Amino acid sequence: MGWVFMKKTIGDLAVFGGDPVFDKIRPVSNLARPDIEVFLSFLKKSFYMASSGDSDGIVTLLEKKLASFHEVPYCVTFNSGFWALAAAMSSLAKPGLTEVVMPSLTYRRMADIAGWVGLKPHFCEVDPLRLTNTVSCVAACINEQTALVLGVHPVNGLADIDGLTALALERGIPLIFDSVESVYEVNRNCRIGSFGEAEVFSLGASKLINGFEGGYVTTASPELAEELRAQRSGMKVRGRPAVKAPISEVHAAMALASLQDIDAQVLKNRNRYLCYQEGLKDIKGLRLLEFSVNDRPGYKNIMVEVLLGWPLSREQTVQMLNAEKILARSYYPQPLHTRDMGYPSVMPPLPITEKLANDFILLPCGEQVSCGDIEKICELLVFVEREGLQICRQFQMKGHV
Amino acid sequence: MSGFHAFQQSESGMDSSWMAIESVFRGIFEREYYTETGPLVRSLEQRLRGATGFDHVVCIGSVWVAHLMLLDALDLQRLWIAGPVSVHLQSALAFFSKVRVVTEASSLGAVAGHAAVCNGALAQDNPTEVQWALASPATPASSWFTNELHLESSIRVLDTSDLPLQTSGGADVHLGALNRKQHFRDLDGAYLATNDIDLADRLRTMRSSSGVSRLLPVKKTVNGRMSEAQAGIALLSLA
Numbered sequence: 172m173g174w175v176f177m178k179k180t181i182g183d184l185a186v187f188g189g190d191p192v193f194d195k196i197r198p199v200s201n202l203a204r205p206d207i208e209v210f211l212s213f214l215k216k217s218f219y220m221a222s223s224g225d226s227d228g229i230v231t232l233l234e235k236k237l238a239s240f241h242e243v244p245y246c247v248t249f250n251s252g253f254w255a256l257a258a259a260m261s262s263l264a265k266p267g268l269t270e271v272v273m274p275s276l277t278y279r280r281m282a283d284i285a286g287w288v289g290l291k292p293h294f295c296e297v298d299p300l301r302l303t304n305t306v307s308c309v310a311a312c313i314n315e316q317t318a319l320v321l322g323v324h325p326v327n328g329l330a331d332i333d334g335l336t337a338l339a340l341e342r343g344i345p346l347i348f349d350s351v352e353s354v355y356e357v358n359r360n361c362r363i364g365s366f367g368e369a370e371v372f373s374l375g376a377s378k379l380i381n382g383f384e385g386g387y388v389t390t391a392s393p394e395l396a397e398e399l400r401a402q403r404s405g406m407k408v409r410g411r412p413a414v415k416a417p418i419s420e421v422h423a424a425m426a427l428a429s430l431q432d433i434d435a436q437v438l439k440n441r442n443r444y445l446c447y448q449e450g451l452k453d454i455k456g457l458r459l460l461e462f463s464v465n466d467r468p469g470y471k472n473i474m475v476e477v478l479l480g481w482p483l484s485r486e487q488t489v490q491m492l493n494a495e496k497i498l499a500r501s502y503y504p505q506p507l508h509t510r511d512m513g514y515p516s517v518m519p520p521l522p523i524t525e526k527l528a529n530d531f532i533l534l535p536c537g538e539q540v541s542c543g544d545i546e547k548i549c550e551l552l553v554f555v556e557r558e559g560l561q562i563c564r565q566f567q568m569k570g571h572v
Numbered sequence: 573m574s575g576f577h578a579f580q581q582s583e584s585g586m587d588s589s590w591m592a593i594e595s596v597f598r599g600i601f602e603r604e605y606y607t608e609t610g611p612l613v614r615s616l617e618q619r620l621r622g623a624t625g626f627d628h629v630v631c632i633g634s635v636w637v638a639h640l641m642l643l644d645a646l647d648l649q650r651l652w653i654a655g656p657v658s659v660h661l662q663s664a665l666a667f668f669s670k671v672r673v674v675t676e677a678s679s680l681g682a683v684a685g686h687a688a689v690c691n692g693a694l695a696q697d698n699p700t701e702v703q704w705a706l707a708s709p710a711t712p713a714s715s716w717f718t719n720e721l722h723l724e725s726s727i728r729v730l731d732t733s734d735l736p737l738q739t740s741g742g743a744d745v746h747l748g749a750l751n752r753k754q755h756f757r758d759l760d761g762a763y764l765a766t767n768d769i770d771l772a773d774r775l776r777t778m779r780s781s782s783g784v785s786r787l788l789p790v791k792k793t794v795n796g797r798m799s800e801a802q803a804g805i806a807l808l809s810l811a
Binding site (some may be wrong): 214253415425 | 586758791
């Protein structure tokens, strides 16, 4: 027997005291669980190698496999994507210059990464369709202090790789891509990983390749790869502080097992995406952000735009969903240029960014979310759209934002 | 510290060690918690509260990151270091070029007395002005804090990251390493223990914001998350 939607009146909504749709949280993290036997086989090798004094096993193997996956000569792992990006920024920033151009509508710790390595974030606008920094956004911020440009792949597509590459080349500025959300994608039939001077990825549990924790840099440059390895082992390079943050063997073993599963995982993600596409198709007030098959996407993130016809505010919607144990999240609700920072930054007015920061919601996805769950989530959203006016009034009566 | 012991790594104990490790990971895969929101990290923090005697323990995925976090969270300008400087501290200090480091002159190959190192330069210094004292004790920490220095107004930090786990007598903050050379190379992991709830919340806010009772303003955040894997192996090493 199939699931029957149980909410008949708005009083049945959990935010107003009803029972939640789910008894366990449905997250917005990928949380892929690789085959445990594969993981244990890698781990066991590492365990016995460590005791015999043998070294350089699992981590080197992971780096080789990742380099091969991304079709790039070099991969250097770190203990997180955060520190991988810090190391890449530190190595690639033009000596003597201070600014790194980056979007403000991005990962909440992005500016801090620059701050740690002594660079000044110069926040740029994003394109309203791509949701990331394009050539015109970046070009407007380049000046005589620009040490580096950071291109960021958005959660549902690719950055303007060719445009940013041409701009960086023309201006003679190093270019790094934050490719954390685009592990699987391709650009002109080349897998992401070989663009710019370097690309940076995460092996965090919420990402496509789950290594518990971890990150890596891919590059075609042997000099950069050597410098990153030196940093990772604690050696200062050209007087700069070293990012002494190696990945552990246990995390490397997990990443290896996840990497082995990646194609199957993408297929499952695609099914989830298709379920959302079907379930949301009759909802007028929400727009599912679509993936382009040309990018060969990993279908990891599910994001909707809250349109003018939707009866609730974005915050009310997230609050209502969270009460149902649907762990929806606002998409970068506080752009970086609106935060207080403990280090210098350049914060021009960014009206498009500030508008977009109110418009999007990430919906549950990944291993812990089934198509049956998605059906329930979508039915709930249909109910909310239908009963929107009443829900809005009830929110106001209860003093919710 | 009597609460800790190195997990057996003798040849005869290898297989039983492996079985214990395998069991830890089967549990993690079953629960599907992978990072510091999981039960093993919470359990480890609870165990370390008991073992260290501090009210608050923040587990961090990397000893080096733990040093960066503490240096940044305390916002110090002058640092007195008693005893040898740990490799992690030395590496972390490179990110804090404005910090004036004061240490024993003898450990720098200079004449007896106290010296300051600032941007590589060495000079005689007066240690009574320091804000933060850090001991890396070859001798018991308490002797550094009580006998060597007059430090009522300083924050006393005990850094045992290069040493076996031991008591933190006399310290306000204890920075310790986990998973040192046990089972796997580079598994890493650290903890910061303190009775200061503001400091603990600042550290948690910096780390990932998980477990924070109040989000406090911090200068910079990091990714300092400890994984369930790191916590699980560390728990195996606790008596």
